[in-house]
Amino acid sequence: MPHQEILLGVNIDHCATVRQARYRDFRMTAGGIIEPDPVFFAQQCELAGADSITVHLREDRRHIQDRDVERLGEVLRIPLNLEMAPTAAMLDFALALKPNYVCIVPENRREVTTEGGLDIVQARERVAEVIGPLQGAGIVVSLFIDPDPAQIRMAAELGAPVIEMHTGTYANSYFSVERKHEIARLREGAELGHGLGLTINAGHGINYVNISEVRTLPHLHELNIGHSIVSRSLLTGVKEAVREMRRLMNVGG
Numbered sequence: 022m023p024h025q026e027i028l029l030g031v032n033i034d035h036c037a038t039v040r041q042a043r044y045r046d047f048r049m050t051a052g053g054i055i056e057p058d059p060v061f062f063a064q065q066c067e068l069a070g071a072d073s074i075t076v077h078l079r080e081d082r083r084h085i086q087d088r089d090v091e092r093l094g095e096v097l098r099i100p101l102n103l104e105m106a107p108t109a110a111m112l113d114f115a116l117a118l119k120p121n122y123v124c125i126v127p128e129n130r131r132e133v134t135t136e137g138g139l140d141i142v143q144a145r146e147r148v149a150e151v152i153g154p155l156q157g158a159g160i161v162v163s164l165f166i167d168p169d170p171a172q173i174r175m176a177a178e179l180g181a182p183v184i185e186m187h188t189g190t191y192a193n194s195y196f197s198v199e200r201k202h203e204i205a206r207l208r209e210g211a212e213l214g215h216g217l218g219l220t221i222n223a224g225h226g227i228n229y230v231n232i233s234e235v236r237t238l239p240h241l242h243e244l245n246i247g248h249s250i251v252s253r254s255l256l257t258g259v260k261e262a263v264r265e266m267r268r269l270m271n272v273g274g
């Protein structure tokens with residue numbers, strides 16, 4: 022069987038974080054003096070070989086704004102992946118916009134960024150209530166969960182076709198003795214999910230260093246990477262940052 026390339030989804034939230042640092046109180050989100058434009062950033066990612074674009078529309082709208090998501094839906098030629106909390110308001114937004122993918126994530130106002138996977142064992146009913154209508158609208162649903170067997174089995178039980186394994190704990194342990202344990206958990210999680218028929222994505226905290234190990238996980242379909250690519254873009258430009266990550270993900274074929 023020919024080797025399948027690991028796909029790259031670029032999370033552009035932190036491009037919007039930079040814009041909001043200066044223009045949070047402006048009604049406009051693009052045009053005129055307002056920089057940087059996350060939609061233009063996304064288009065540059067697309068031109069450099071990104072396979073999808075991810076945004077997280079948070080309840081507090083701290084970075085990505087509604088209009089950004091609408092504009093992305095209008096201009097992108099690659100798939101748009103909307104990360105959202107399993108709430109009625111976000112469900113309405115997603116059903117109106119119809120992105121290609123929705124990734125259901127936990128949300129806590131006080132966190133700086135998403136701190137862990139969604140506990141879908143505990144939130145089973147709330148998650149089921151959003152999965153049904155999203156899938157009914159033809160949206161591919163993924164669940165952002167920790168690489169924990171109970172969570173992975175529940176994803177399969179809930180009928181979601183895709184899981185995104187949270188790699189943040191692994192990334193935080195990279196320079197410690199815990200790393201071996203964390204990469205083993207991800208490896209076992211990928212095997213279990215694949216065995217249950219799930220598509221395996223992963224994301225959070227993946228960077229230009231740890232990618233050399235993350236890419237060895239089995240059955241990887243797509244990695245969602247944000248902070249490291251947006252940060253690298255400041256130094257090299259967006260296209261080089263995306264090309265370099267995509268090259269490192271698939272080095273050696």
Ligand code: PXP
Nearest residue numbers: 135165224225226245246247248
């Ligand atoms: N995947 C999910 C579900 C996320 O919530 C995030 C960002 O919070 C990412 C991937 C990307 O993480 P990072 O910005 O650390 O690359």
